[in-house]
Amino acid sequence: MAGPSFQALPGFRDFIPRECAVRNYLFETWRSVARRCGYVEYETPILEDTALYLKKSGGELSAQLFRFEDQGGCDVTLRPEVTASLARLVAQHQRDFPKPLKWFEIGQCFRYEKPQKGRGREFHQFNVDIIGEAGPAADAELIALAIETMLAFGFVAGDFVVRASDRNAWITFAAARGVADDAMADFLNIVDKIEREKPEVLEQKLAVFGITTAQVRAFIADPANASPAYLAIRDDLTARGLGGFIELDLSIVRGLAYYTGVVFEVFDSKKSMRAVAGGGRYDTLVATISDGAVDLPATGFAMGDYVIRNLIEETTHAAMQMEVWLQRNNANCDVYVVIADETKRAQSLKLVTELRRAGISADFPLNPAKVSKHFQSAEKSGARFALVVGAEFPELKLKILASRTEETGNAETAVDWLADRLQQPDGPLLA
RNA sequence: GUGGUCGUAGUUCAAUGGUAGAGCCCCAGAUUGUGAUUCUGGUUGUUGCGGGUUCGAGUCCCGUCGAUCACCCCA
Numbered sequence: 001m002a003g004p005s006f007q008a009l010p011g012f013r014d015f016i017p018r019e020c021a022v023r024n025y026l027f028e029t030w031r032s033v034a035r036r037c038g039y040v041e042y043e044t045p046i047l048e049d050t051a052l053y054l055k056k057s058g059g060e061l062s063a064q065l066f067r068f069e070d071q072g073g074c075d076v077t078l079r080p081e082v083t084a085s086l087a088r089l090v091a092q093h094q095r096d097f098p099k100p101l102k103w104f105e106i107g108q109c110f111r112y113e114k115p116q117k118g119r120g121r122e123f124h125q126f127n128v129d130i131i132g133e134a135g136p137a138a139d140a141e142l143i144a145l146a147i148e149t150m151l152a153f154g155f156v157a158g159d160f161v162v163r164a165s166d167r168n169a170w171i172t173f174a175a176a177r178g179v180a181d182d183a184m185a186d187f188l189n190i191v192d193k194i195e196r197e198k199p200e201v202l203e204q205k206l207a208v209f210g211i212t213t214a215q216v217r218a219f220i221a222d223p224a225n226a227s228p229a230y231l232a233i234r235d236d237l238t239a240r241g242l243g244g245f246i247e248l249d250l251s252i253v254r255g256l257a258y259y260t261g262v263v264f265e266v267f268d269s270k271k272s273m274r275a276v277a278g279g280g281r282y283d284t285l286v287a288t289i290s291d292g293a294v295d296l297p298a299t300g301f302a303m304g305d306y307v308i309r310n311l312i313e314e315t316t317h318a319a320m321q322m323e324v325w326l327q328r329n330n331a332n333c334d335v336y337v338v339i340a341d342e343t344k345r346a347q348s349l350k351l352v353t354e355l356r357r358a359g360i361s362a363d364f365p366l367n368p369a370k371v372s373k374h375f376q377s378a379e380k381s382g383a384r385f386a387l388v389v390g391a392e393f394p395e396l397k398l399k400i401l402a403s404r405t406e407e408t409g410n411a412e413t414a415v416d417w418l419a420d421r422l423q424q425p426d427g428p429l430l431a
Numbered sequence: 432g433u434g435g436u437c438g439u440a441g442u443u444c445a446a447u448g449g450u451a452g453a454g455c456c457c458c459a460g461a462u463u464g465u466g467a468u469u470c471u472g473g474u475u476g477u478u479g480c481g482g483g484u485u486c487g488a489g490u491c492c493c494g495u496c497g498a499u500c501a502c503c504c505c506a
Contacts, residue, residue, distance in 0.1 A: 010497080063432095064504080081506080109506075114432085116500060125506050196503090255504065278506070304506025340464050375466040390464065401466075 011113075011121025018326075023124065025325050026305055027106055030126040033152045034104040037145050039128060042103050044085035046110075050075040052084045055289065061256070064111040066121075078110035082127045083258075083282070083300060084289065090131055090298075091290035099132030099296075102141075118274045118307045126277075129300030131286070136229045139262045139281060139299050140236035146266055146277055146301055147237075147245050153312055154321035160276065160311075163249035164264035166227035167280075170253065173219055179209050185257060191216060192253040220250040229262050258282045264301070268311050276311055277303035331382035334422055337364040338374040338399075340390035348389045351414060358415045360422065362387075385421070387414070 008014050015023055031041070050067055066078035079085060082105055090101065105127045112121055128145055130138045143162055150160050167188065174187050190197075190205050194216060197205070203213050219225055226234075226248050237243050246264075254263045263280030267273075279301020287295040312318045335355060339348045348364060355362040363381055365374050378386040379401060388397040394411035398421065409417045 007497085061505080111505080113504075115498090116502095119505075123506065127506095275506075302506050307506070338465080371464045372466070374464095377466095379466050386465085388465080397465095399465075404466080406465095 009121070011115035013120060013122065021326050021329060022309065022322070023305065024329070025322055026124070026126075026308065029152050030104075030106055030149065030303070033145065033149045034126075034128060037102075037141075037148060039102040039104045039145070042086075042089070042105055043107065044079075044082060044089055044105065046079050046108060047076050048079055048085060048088075050077040052088060052289070053077055053080060055084075061111075064113050066110045066112050079107075080111045081109055081302070082107050082125065083129070083285070083302075086127070086129060086131075086300075087286045087289040087298075090296065091286055091294040094132070094294060094296060100138060101129070101131040103131070104128040118310060120306060124305040126303040126305075127300065128279075128302075129298060131298040131300075132296050133299075134283065134297035136232035136262070137236060138297075139229065140233045140240075142279070142299050142301060143233065143246065143264060144237060144240055144242055146264075146279075146303070147242050149303065150266065150276075153308070154318035155311075155315060156317070157244055158269060159315055159318070160245070160266055160268055162246045162264055162266050163252055164230060164233065164246055164262060165248070165250050165252040166230050166262045167253060167259055168229065168261050169225055169227040169250060172227075173225070174209070174211075177209065177211055177215075179211075183209070188253050189255075191251070192255055194220075194251055223248060225250060227262075233262065254278060254280060258285045258288070260284055262299070266303070268315075273310060274307050276307045277301055331361075331384070333361040333363040333381055333383050335360055335362045335385045335387050335418060336374075336378035336381050336383040337362060338371065338378060338386050338388045339365060339368075340371050340374070340388050341393070342368050344389045344391070344393045347393055347411065351387070351389065351411060354415050355418060358419060360415070360418055385418070387418070 013019070034041070050065065053065060054062055061080055065080060068076065070076050086103070086105070094101070106124065107127065108122060108124050110122050113119065115121060126149070128142065130142050143164070147162060170188060170191060171184060174184060175181075179187050187209055190202070194202065194213075199213065206213055206216065230248060234243060234246055234248075237246050252263055252265055254265070259280040260283045261281035264278070265275040266277040267275055279299070281297070281299040283297040286298060287293075312322055337348055337352050337355075339345055345368075352362050352364050363383070365377055375386060384401060386399040386401055388399060389411075390397070396409050396411055396414060398407045398409060398418070399405070400407070407421075
């Protein structure tokens with residue numbers, strides 16, 4: 001590595017073809033499940049006015065912004081998440097759409113934090129939201145999508161679980177013990193850290209509110225404290241046959257300040273990783289972002305690409321499903337044209353163009369080389385067929401690479417011939 | 432931001448303080464139109480960078496940068 005060399009910035013990734021294929025697998029799965037469940041895709045800019053994020057998130061997230069001044073002197077930020085943009089978009093365009101809105105976006109986000117397992121400074125996230133419906137049916141519909149997404153990746157019962165809670169249960173708990181409304185956020189923050197904070201510190205912090213750790217733990221432990229919304233969601237999911245995937249876990253509060261009600265996280269069953277996905281209800285965010293101009297209830301969640309990929313790779317059956325997909329989508333082309341006789345290169349080029357225009361993916365060697373070389377290239381391309389153009393043109397030979405068998409045909413009808421041939425299975429098939 | 436571990440060829444890794452190597456990959460070839468295997472040949476390093484100890488440092492020490500893991504937080 002002599003001399004100056006460049007590499008990707010810390011926490012940023014290059015997607016070589018294999019990585020890109022994996023990413024596409026995630027994206028295609030996300031997209032297909034969302035569409036199957038009636039969600040439509042939208043997209044927002046990755047660069048936004050910094051104030052958009054300072055306005056609602058604050059705290060830790062605002063310390064992790066990729067923030068700078070543009071050439072016009074504007075304070076701008078690479079988005080750390082898409083919910084704020086969505087709220088902005090919805091506030092502006094909501095009148096154009098019947099409610100509820102069921103929308104999703106697959107987009108790249110940026111956070112300046114220390115890269116580690118499951119976390120980079122750049123990541124892709126599947127963001128799904130239902131806006132304009134305040135009832136638990138919306139939360140259930142959303143959580144059902146999260147579950148369906150996991151199933152689509154090949155996970156089964158026992159691989160993952162959705163843990164859900166309700167901030168309202170805590171607000172009721174705290175209010176009954178005299179916690180003031182304006183201190184509620186602080187109280188929720190303490191509860192959020194109950195498993196991570198040192199016991200003495202925890203006890204001390206709770207004492208400010210006249211509450212003990214024991215009381216909090218007892219509240220978490222008692223299923224009777226489940227909120228009506230949670231129960232409605234559980235029944236809804238049970239009716240869908242998905243009841244086994246959801247669990248009450250009142251210790252989940254989630255850090256982001258804008259959550260207002262039911263919150264949930266998707267975990268691997270062993271809980272050996274970070275949350276695969278997380279979300280919840282944020283009924284006041286749209287009003288906050290629009291300064292009260294538009295007030296719509298909302299619920300949503302996000303799934304990041306890092307953790308889901310790790311979990312897929314560590315779960316044998318999900319990993320195999322991905323491998324099969326990658327194999328199927330691995331070929332550079334369907335047909336590799338071998339130019340066995342260089343004097344037929346012009347005819348070969350015409351043939352390649354015809355195939356391509358007919359929707360048949362075709363490739364060929366750019367330079368003269370020995371025929372064996374061409375076949376090696378055909379092999380490496382992953383193509384199913386090698387179409388040999390030789391001295392006997394317009395007669396053509398079609399070699400089925402997997403079975404090493406050969407057929408003959410004519411250049412005049414090559415397009416139809418190959419289109420038909422591609423429909424038929426042959427040789428040792430991929431699953 | 433706070434800690435632990437680790438930096439050798441494109442890559443995966445060797446080298447009791449004593450001449451920097453191997454597999455894989457890639458490229459070219461093995462007598463004129465067919466892929467595997469095999470065989471032959473070839474490219475690539477100021478051992479991350481900078482100091483120090485030593486007759487001598489890839490190896491030991493310090494610094495720095497980078498990678499990675501954990502904490503914090505979160506997708």
